[in-house]
Amino acid sequence: MDIQEIKQRLARPAVKLIAGGFRPTGTDEESWLGDVFLFRPDEEVPTNQAGQPLLPYAQFYLPALPVNSSLLAGVRVLTVFISNPLPEHFEPMGNNWVIREYGPDDVLVRKSLPVAGTFLKPFPLTAQVVPEDFPLWDGGGVPEDLEQEILALERAGEIQSYYDLVTHTYEHKFGGYPSFCQSGVDPGEGFEFVFQISSDAKINLNVVDSGSLMFWRHNETGEWALYYDFY
Numbered sequence: 001m002d003i004q005e006i007k008q009r010l011a012r013p014a015v016k017l018i019a020g021g022f023r024p025t026g027t028d029e030e031s032w033l034g035d036v037f038l039f040r041p042d043e044e045v046p047t048n049q050a051g052q053p054l055l056p057y058a059q060f061y062l063p064a065l066p067v068n069s070s071l072l073a074g075v076r077v078l079t080v081f082i083s084n085p086l087p088e089h090f091e092p093m094g095n096n097w098v099i100r101e102y103g104p105d106d107v108l109v110r111k112s113l114p115v116a117g118t119f120l121k122p123f124p125l126t127a128q129v130v131p132e133d134f135p136l137w138d139g140g141g142v143p144e145d146l147e148q149e150i151l152a153l154e155r156a157g158e159i160q161s162y163y164d165l166v167t168h169t170y171e172h173k174f175g176g177y178p179s180f181c182q183s184g185v186d187p188g189e190g191f192e193f194v195f196q197i198s199s200d201a202k203i204n205l206n207v208v209d210s211g212s213l214m215f216w217r218h219n220e221t222g223e224w225a226l227y228y229d230f231y
Contacts, residue, residue, distance in 0.1 A: 001149045003158070003165060007132070009146060014133035014169050014176025015066055019123035019202050028110065031060045031127075033172065034120030034203050036079045038108045045113050046081050046098040053115045054081035054098060057213075058197060060174075065127045067174045071194055071217045077102040080197070082213070084117060086228065090187065093224050099215070121204045125172070133176030134166035139184025141177050170212070172198050178214040180229055187225040191216040 019033050028038060036045075036056035045053045058080040062072060072078070079100045087096035102108060135141030142150070142162075153159045170179045174195040178184070198212040199205055207213055211230030217223070 001146075003153065006146055006149055006153075007134075007165060010134050010142065010166065011132040012134075012176050013068070014130040015174045016128045016130050016169050017065075017125045017172040017174070018128060019125055019172070019200060022124070022126065024124040028108070029061050029064050031058075031065060031125040033058050033123055033125060033197065033200075033205075034118075035059060035122035036081065037110050037112065038077055038079065038102070039111050039113075040102075040106065041109050043100075045115055046100075048083055048095050052083070054083050054096070055115055055118050055120065056080075057082050057120065060125075060195075065174065066129050069175065069194060071192055071219060074103050075101045076104050076106070077108060080215075082226075084119075086208070086213075087226060089227050090225055093226070097226055099224050119204055121202070123203055130169050130173070130176065132167070133169045133173070135177040136168055136180055136184065137162045138180070138182075139186075140180055141184065170198060172196065172200065178227075179212045180214075181211050181231045182229045185227060187216045187227065190218045190220055191223075191225055192219055 024030060036059045038059060047053050060078045062075055081098045083096035093099060150162050159165060169176055178193050178196060179198060194215050194217045196212045196214045199207045199210045207228050208230040211228050213228045216225040
């Protein structure tokens, strides 16, 4: 198998999200990090079992983003709330983290619901299409048969390293592959990677030590999974 065949099998499109750099329009059709202002009329900021409000991490307006994922078909707005300190790895959603999904027929209203202890700086997002995102080598999503093909290319002297072949998007993104800092993990059968929120000094986010919050969704049940690691 040659280099181009390997790259074609591995490549996935991604949408990189960049915080700030422009004046927000103030419409409901913008995506944000560090702010959530769209709710159903009867909704408030979610709380944990102790009654403490979760922090608003993100609000994504999907029709304005070039996101093509069958897992998000019918989702118009997606909002993310997470506790401080962070939940345990793969902790079930509901107590210390919550994702809310809204369809095209859901009535949403703008609410200003400040949360004490919020440390994220709110910034609107712009989207940049990344035609090819590739997995990281150590457990990041390279199938075993392709690992052997790549190692054969290294032994033959055609490449020095896997990373001579590929690039990886570490920033906030939808699609592509998760940005593991340590060896990659598998959330389980049926779960597919959807998006990540990465450490970003502009929004005052440091996931423990320059890590990323990574989110998967089950392709049948719709269940979400959250994992993060760091350096």
